[in-house]
Amino acid sequence: MARRSKPLDRYEEKRDFGRTPEPAPGAVRAASSARFVVHRHDARNLHFDLRLEIGGVLCSWAIPKGFSYDPRDKRLAVRTEDHPIEYLTFDGVIPPGEYGAGMMTIWDAGEVEPVDAAYYGAAGLELGEIKVVLRGRRLRGEWHLVRTSRGPEGRGAQGAGDDAQRHWLAFKSKDRYAGPKRDSAWGVSLEGAPRKALPRSLRAMTARDEGEPFDDVEWLFEMEFAGRRAFAEWHGGKARVRGMRRCPQSVADGLSTLRAESALLDGVLVALDEHGRPDAALLAEQLTARGANDDVVFYAFDVVHLDGFDLRGLPLTVRKAALRTLVVGEAGVMFVDHVIGEGVALAEAVSGAGLRGMIAKRAASAYRAGVSEDWLRVPVEPSRDATRPIVAPTSMRASAITNPDKVLFPVDGITKRELIAYYEDVADVLVPYLAERPVHMLRYPDGIEAEGFYQHKAPDSPPDWLDTIAIPRSSREGEVVHAVCNSRRALVYLVNLGSIDLHPWLSRIQHLDAPDLALFDLDPKGAPMSDVVTIARVLGEELRAVGLRPCVKTSGKTGLHIVVPVAPITGSDVRLDFDQVRMFCEAVARRVCRLLPDIATVERQVSQRGGRVYVDVQQIRRGQTIVPPYIVRPVLGASVSTPLHWDEVVTDLDPARYTRDVVRARLAEHGDLFASVLDNPQDLVPAIAAFDQRLRGA
Ligand code: MN
Numbered sequence: 001m002a003r004r005s006k007p008l009d010r011y012e013e014k015r016d017f018g019r020t021p022e023p024a025p026g027a028v029r030a031a032s033s034a035r036f037v038v039h040r041h042d043a044r045n046l047h048f049d050l051r052l053e054i055g056g057v058l059c060s061w062a063i064p065k066g067f068s069y070d071p072r073d074k075r076l077a078v079r080t081e082d083h084p085i086e087y088l089t090f091d092g093v094i095p096p097g098e099y100g101a102g103m104m105t106i107w108d109a110g111e112v113e114p115v116d117a118a119y120y121g122a123a124g125l126e127l128g129e130i131k132v133v134l135r136g137r138r139l140r141g142e143w144h145l146v147r148t149s150r151g152p153e154g155r156g157a158q159g160a161g162d163d164a165q166r167h168w169l170a171f172k173s174k175d176r177y178a179g180p181k182r183d184s185a186w187g188v189s190l191e192g193a194p195r196k197a198l199p200r201s202l203r204a205m206t207a208r209d210e211g212e213p214f215d216d217v218e219w220l221f222e223m224e225f226a227g228r229r230a231f232a233e234w235h236g237g238k239a240r241v242r243g244m245r246r247c248p249q250s251v252a253d254g255l256s257t258l259r260a261e262s263a264l265l266d267g268v269l270v271a272l273d274e275h276g277r278p279d280a281a282l283l284a285e286q287l288t289a290r291g292a293n294d295d296v297v298f299y300a301f302d303v304v305h306l307d308g309f310d311l312r313g314l315p316l317t318v319r320k321a322a323l324r325t326l327v328v329g330e331a332g333v334m335f336v337d338h339v340i341g342e343g344v345a346l347a348e349a350v351s352g353a354g355l356r357g358m359i360a361k362r363a364a365s366a367y368r369a370g371v372s373e374d375w376l377r378v379p380v381e382p383s384r385d386a387t388r389p390i391v392a393p394t395s396m397r398a399s400a401i402t403n404p405d406k407v408l409f410p411v412d413g414i415t416k417r418e419l420i421a422y423y424e425d426v427a428d429v430l431v432p433y434l435a436e437r438p439v440h441m442l443r444y445p446d447g448i449e450a451e452g453f454y455q456h457k458a459p460d461s462p463p464d465w466l467d468t469i470a471i472p473r474s475s476r477e478g479e480v481v482h483a484v485c486n487s488r489r490a491l492v493y494l495v496n497l498g499s500i501d502l503h504p505w506l507s508r509i510q511h512l513d514a515p516d517l518a519l520f521d522l523d524p525k526g527a528p529m530s531d532v533v534t535i536a537r538v539l540g541e542e543l544r545a546v547g548l549r550p551c552v553k554t555s556g557k558t559g560l561h562i563v564v565p566v567a568p569i570t571g572s573d574v575r576l577d578f579d580q581v582r583m584f585c586e587a588v589a590r591r592v593c594r595l596l597p598d599i600a601t602v603e604r605q606v607s608q609r610g611g612r613v614y615v616d617v618q619q620i621r622r623g624q625t626i627v628p629p630y631i632v633r634p635v636l637g638a639s640v641s642t643p644l645h646w647d648e649v650v651t652d653l654d655p656a657r658y659t660r661d662v663v664r665a666r667l668a669e670h671g672d673l674f675a676s677v678l679d680n681p682q683d684l685v686p687a688i689a690a691f692d693q694r695l696r697g698a
Contacts, residue, residue, distance in 0.1 A: 007057050010081035014099045022094065022104075023086035034112040036134060037088045038067075042680075043102035046549055050077065050170065052112055052132065054121055057082040061168060067139065069172050070181040077145060077170040093570065096690050102547060103570075108189070110136030131173070137191055138184035140260075140307060141177035145170050177259050179328075181671075185259065186306070186322035196310040198235055198264060202242075203369035205266070205302075207359055210376035213347035215465040217486055218364070220316070220338040221346045224357040224377065225299050226278045227270035228287070232298050232333065235262045241269065241298070248286070248296040254333030255298075259326050264305035266367075267336065271295050277354060300327055301336035301359075304367050312367040319367070341487050342465070347380050354382045401496055408447045408500060409638050416496070419632060422660045423495050426630045427488035429672045433628035434491065437504035438469055438482035438512075440625050445498035448634040458483035459497060466490055469509050474623070484509060500634040501556070503625035507578075512622065514575035516681060518585050519626050520562040521555065521616040525606055529558070530651045531599040531613050536560045537649060539592050539615070546690035551677050554655040556633035556641035559613075561626075563674075567681030576684055582620035584688050589615040591695070629674045630663060642666070643673035 008025040017024045034053040041049050041062070048066045051058035061077035068075060088109065094101050112132050114120035119131040128147030134140060148167045172178050177185050231242040232255060239252035247255075251269070271283035272295055286296045303323045304312050311319050320338065327335040339346050343360055350358050357379045365374035404417035423430065444452040458468045458481045467484040485491055485502060494502060506515040520539060522532050536552060539562055543550045551563045568575045586602070592615060593600045601612040619626065627633070629643050642658035666673075 007082055008084055011083055014081065020094050020098045021092045023084055023090055025084040026086055035088055036112045037109040038107045038139065040105045040107040041102060043100055044544060048107060051083055051087060058085060058087050061170065063170055067183045068181050069177060069179055071172045071174050071178050073181060074169040074171040077168040079166040079168060096547065096686055108136040108138040110134060115142060138189050140185040141175045142173035143170065144173050179259065187325040188318055188321045190309045193309040193311050193314055195308050198262060198305055202231060204229060205367055205369060205375060206371050207375035207377040208371055210378050213343045213378050215342055215344050217341040218362060219343065219360050220340045220363050221343045222301055222336050222338045222359045223350050223355055224359050225268045225270045226280055226356065227268040227283055230267065230269050232265045232267060234258050250296050250332030251298045254331035257328045257331055259328065260307050262307050263303060263326060265300040266302040266304060267298050267300040270297050270299055272297060296332065298333045299336050300333055302367060315364045316361055317363045342489055343378065347378065350380045351383045356380060356382055408444060410447055410449050411636055412638050414638050419500065420492055420495055422632065423491055424488065425664060426667065427491055429667060430628065430630040431485065431488060431491055432678055434485040434502060434504050436484065436508045438471060438509065439485050440503040441494060441499035442501055442503065442634065443498040444500055444634055452634060457481055466493060501627065501631045504628055506620060506624060506626050507622065511575055514577050515581050515620055516566050517626060518564040518566055518581050519619055520585060520589065521619060522560045523614040523616055524558050525609065525614065527611055527613045529653060532560055533649055533651055533653055535592060535596060535600045535613055535615065536562060538595055540646060542588055542592060546687040546694060548682055548687050549676065551643065551674050552646060552649055553629050553641055553643040553674065554658055555627055556631060556639050557635055558655060563677055565677045565681040567683045569685050570683045578620055578622050581684065582617055584684060585617040585620055587691065589617050632660065645673060
């Protein structure tokens with residue numbers, strides 16, 4: 001006779017609590033208030049585990065693609081075994097070989113509020129429909145889970161049997177938080193912000209005066225709008241401007257559209273004249289007028305409190321990222337944008353727009369009451385014929401282009417102006433792959449059909465805003481000053497010199513001897529693309545089999561690049577050096593060549609390759625470089641090194657079709673497919689151990 005199943009049987013069956021650090025199940029307890037946790041589970045396939053407190057256990061769903069605030073994105077959520085309540089605070093590494101091996105980190109946690117008893121608890125599970133309001137640091141508002149096949153949930157739903165019974169969809173309900181695709185309510189996590197009540201009284205942070213505009217990447221710069229400084233509050237469905245008896249209707253309307261139930265914004269009330277310029281007299285008139293005052297706009301430049309979290313201790317850049325998403329920007333509340341690092345260029349734009357100043361703010365600074373060294377007011381002389389419109393700083397085109405009509409790709413007819421326009425469009429995604437690394441240039445000042453030349457050193461007498469690093473030569477005396485491309489402005493400057501593509505090191509300036517990227521370069525030299533694809537897929541499988549999550553992109557020429565971002569050894573700052581990373585990659589490359597001896601080789605000499613694809617790991621060396629994603633290559637067709645989904649790595653893959661326009665469209669559709677290279681560096685040490693075992697087992 002079958003033993004009667006207890007709620008956590010499935011959980012217990014799958015685990016050996018002598019080996020995994022996960023909690024053994026304790027007593028099943030009913031709780032008065034429900035909680036939730038989302039684990040980011042870096043297992044063989046990265047996924048997000050949503051766990052809701054129901055009936056004294058954590059009902060769990062694995063969501064491979066994570067969450068989206070776009071209600072149209074209905075994400076597969078696979079019901080997995082219930083977990084014990086103790087799992088709410090579990091955070092750790094499940095060792096290789098154990099069930100669910102990999103890093104489990106808490107991605108979000110908070111309270112759950114059922115929307116209706118019929119759609120929660122045993123009733124909701126039975127019905128196959130759960131509706132909850134989540135109150136976390138990333139997940140806010142109402143979420144909806146629906147089982148794809150109706151009918152009572154069997155034991156299959158607990159992880160045994162029938163797949164269809166386990167498949168649910170998770171999606172955002174339409175509410176004030178819904179909107180463009182993103183995985184967190186405000187685009188960033190509020191991790192580190194304490195829960196606090198809305199402060200009743202608050203003193204504003206203010207700037208001290210400073211003379212000249214300056215450039216500094218640790219600072220951001222905002223236009224200064226003349227008007228009345230104020231805190232605007234949205235709380236309990238009510239809008240108000242602190243210190244004013246009546247909130248201007250336009251501002252109240254704007255506050256009611258915020259992506260929050262409660263927010264306290266710092267900013268300036270401004271009245272704009274018919275040219276869209278701030279007008280102090282008009283403001284005074286508007287604030288005293290009864291009735292309509294539609295011309296008053298609240299320009300928000302900071303958020304100090306948000307949905308029960310006190311944000312004052314978070315870095316300004318995090319507060320502004322949250323503010324940008326929070327402010328919908330259609331009505332009487334507008335977001336004050338900024339530029340990072342480029343104060344001199346913004347001063348010119350401010351002057352041209354007829355404004356009188358800008359505010360420089362230290363990017364990492366907390367919000368502190370009173371006069372602060374972290375905020376500086378920089379007065380600007382308005383230019384006499386202030387005819388330029390007030391533009392958002394991020395749309396500023398700062399650098400001058402020389403010879404913009406120079407044709408760099410004669411057959412394709414692409415000019416320098418068009419190339420730079422592309423780089424300006426993709427700068428936000430491209431610059432992070434260049435930043436903090438010495439960069440080598442391959443310059444084609446007269447276009448790709450003329451002679452090009454490599455240049456390792458920064459241009460002579462570079463502008464003072466261009467970051468550089470002096471690195472001692474390995475072979476002889478002296479040092480080489482390399483450019484470091486840390487900004488859109490630097491990117492445009494370097495491309496303007498005729499560098500069509502840029503080649504950053506595999507290590508960063510903070511630790512030049514330790515790579516944070518591992519690169520497998522599949523170089524066909526005449527071998528068919530179908531062979532490159534076969535090798536890429538096998539190599540991808542090998543890396544995944546030892547717990548890594550490789551990314552793949554076209555090289556922009558004929559090959560493919562497989563990249564694994566390398567983290568310091570878990571729990572330390574210790575990094576593997578180039579030799580250690582290369583030796584591991586070489587072992588993997590050799591194994592792939594043994595599996596595919598007819599098409600893959602680690603032979604460097606072209607004459608010895610016998611028409612096979614070269615699996616090259618020799619660039620994993622100090623001073624060698626990588627082609628970053630989104631870079632245009634100096635080849636016929638001006639193809640771009642383009643990140644791919646693994647399921648796009650198929651036999652009819654054609655790297656030449658990835659042109660600038662295709663890349664722009666893909667970025668709009670998929671976002672940055674290489675983002676995990678920046679966000680999720682991986683510890684190679686467990687992978688090296690697992691690969692050793694795999695070799696011995698094979
Ligand atoms: Mn999981």
